[in-house]
Amino acid sequence: MSATVTGIAIGAALAFAALAYGFWGFILVALFVAIGALVGRIVSGKTDVSGLVDALRGRRSSS
Template sequence: MTATTTGIAIGAVLGIVAVAFGFWAFILVAVFMAVGALVGRIVTGKLDVSSLVDVIRGRRSSS
């Protein structure tokens, strides 16, 4: 799937949820989608968890 197709699918899901269930359901679905994307990147190896923790803690390295 291309980035455009993925964006359209995400937008459609969020739009349907917002119309059908309201604002708070929209926010909840958006948070779960972000968590799912994060877990997917960790599982595929595209995201290094240790460097992510360092960035959150404020210990970034220039190297």
């Protein structure tokens, strides 16, 4: 699945959530989509967890 098709699917899901559940439902679905994307990147090895934790703690890394 290409990035364009994935973006369209996510946009459609968020639009449906906004129409069906209102603003807070939209926010909740968007949060779950973001968490799912992050977990997917961690599992596939595209995101370094220790680097992410260091960035959230305010530590900088040069690597």
